[in-house]
Amino acid sequence: MSLYLEHFGLREPPFRITPHTDFFFTGANRGPTLDALIYAITQDEGIVKVTGEVGSGKTMLCRMLLERLPEHVETLYLANPSLSRQEILGAIADELGIPTDGKATHSLTRALQDALIERYAKGKRVVLLIDEAHAMPAESLEEIRLLSNLESKATKLLQIALFAQPELDQRLAATDMRQLRERITQHFNLAPLKQDDIGAYIEFRLRAAGYRGPNPFAADAVAMIAKASEGLSRRINILADKALLAAYSTGRHQVGVTEIRIAAQDARFSALNPKPASNFTPLLWGASGAAITALLVAMTLGTLPRTLLEVALGNVPPPSLHTQAAQPAPRPSTAPLRPEAATPADKIRFAPLTRQHFAQYDQWIGDAPNSHYFIQLLATDASQTGEIEGFLSRITNALEPAQIRVYRSSLSGRDRVGVIYGDFASREEAVEAMRGLPESIKAVQPFPRQVSKLR
Incomplete structure (x- = not known):
């Protein structure tokens, strides 16, 4: 192992599977x-x-x-x-x-x-x-x-x-x-890491282990790791370690698809959700045109994400190009619900900061002009109360607390909570304000929305 470390200029092994807090990745x-x-x-x-x-x-x-x-x-x-x-x-x-x-x-x-x-x-x-x-x-x-x-x-x-x-x-x-x-x-x-996160994760661990050169993992190698590991950090560690060893054995300082292929074959991971062996083609061909039409209408009206943020957060897969190009029928109303009215029978207990910003939203939305804009910071399931409260506690130190608001809504039957910021007379003002946000908040991919979308 000493030769392996010396070859890549590493102080210690970067991809051990035993938890080591010096290698805690704060991304994703x-x-x-x-x-x-x-x-x-x-x-x-x-x-x-x-x-x-x-x-x-x-x-x-x-x-x-x-x-x-x-x-x-x-x-x-x-x-x-x-x-x-x-x-x-x-x-x-x-x-x-x-x-x-x-x-x-x-x-x-x-x-x-x-x-x-x-x-x-x-x-x-x-x-x-x-x-x-x-x-x-x-x-x-x-x-x-x-x-x-x-x-x-x-x-x-x-x-x-x-x-x-x-x-x-x-x-x-x-x-x-x-x-x-x-x-x-x-x-x-x-949740499993996404491909962009995996690249950052690999580089972070290399740097934490003392690596100082350019990233040895090529982009196509990272993509192959993402596919083979299914985003699980332990599998990423195993593949990256085996790939570095394969590169070392041939005297190379770069890791490409050849090394990842060798590592994947040696690791022999099983799929997390293996596909059923049954052949569904006859069933698909036998489905009636009316059923397919009904499915497409349902997708258009109710089950596709209303915002890009939901896609970015990984809550739903991105729509296909065909669906993006289509002109959807008018959507049913998805106006935000008051916290106590969203689901009468639910027992979700929101923490103090969340309740405080629910109240700030209620005070603001009554008089906010439909033509104004705000910045959408977060959208997540209402059950993720810890995530919501933790997010609010962090951004409160970086933003004006009085301008942070939380609403609750039902999108296609899903109980959701959104965190928003500011009140701007135009989209341009909202975009300009976004440029001044701290980098930690920019990382969640905020975007401007119009007040009318909340009603």
Whole structure:
């Protein structure tokens, strides 16, 4: 390995799959997610859930939390998801320095509560981070719910964060898990990296490992990595490492498609969502013209994104060229809904900053002229309360808080929240204001919109 590092002028291996916080990539919304998590854990009182595919960076995010949480936050980390109910209590007691002495479950729970109350009295907050939570036995998940009930007269005594694969969502959907499900107030999802993010990710890790030359990965090599890895950071690390080794073995300092092909063949990744083997061509040819027409009309009227931001954020795939060229029929009204009226039966709990900016939107929209413009900063699912609150907490320090507003709307049946900024008499003024935004905000690809689009 020393020859490999010397060949590329590296101080240390850049693509280890073991989480190393010096190599935490803040792009692709990872940095904002970390900020939002810190806020949610230190300010909220519900369970926090972070989901992502195998190798998407959940453990790295968990390690970053352990480093970045404030000093008054005491962290308990459980890496073994297969612990029984009693073993979980024992592990927590051990972390808190509580002797178990063969205590029964009830006695141990009481001892934990007393220890947590003592820490709370000293101004400390205790956070339990559970990795691989999707693999926990049902009885252990139930114990997590019971632990979330530990509280003083004023606040929860134990904050809980679950890090898991998407299978946890499937388990929580079960009827017998509804009590735990309703205690989860913040939901985060680590989406796979996109191709542009992958190029930046590879270069960042190379620089963090001491590399000083021009990027050795050609653009077509990055594109091939994106396809083979499906955007998962662990797979990217494996492919990049094998490709550098392949280049070294031939004396090359550039990595092209040949090296990536060799790396992909050696890695032998399986597809995340393999395509079914069935041949659907006869079904497609047998579909009636009326059904196809109805599908196209539905796509045009309701299911295509209203804004480019939704496409940029990866919430929906971009429309095809054929669809872009077509003249769609008039859309049904998608006027923003007041937060309490969007979905009468929903139980989404928005955090304080979000509620504050909902109120600012309500005060502004009544008198704002239809011809005026604003800057759209964010559009995301209403359930992503942690992401919304974290985003607001960051931009509040960079922008005029009174000009930041949040609205809630229903687009084709989807409960969405948008964050907007400013009030400008013309599109030109809005564009000029965009040029002066901090680079961190420009990175989310803001764009101007007219007030009439909100009504």
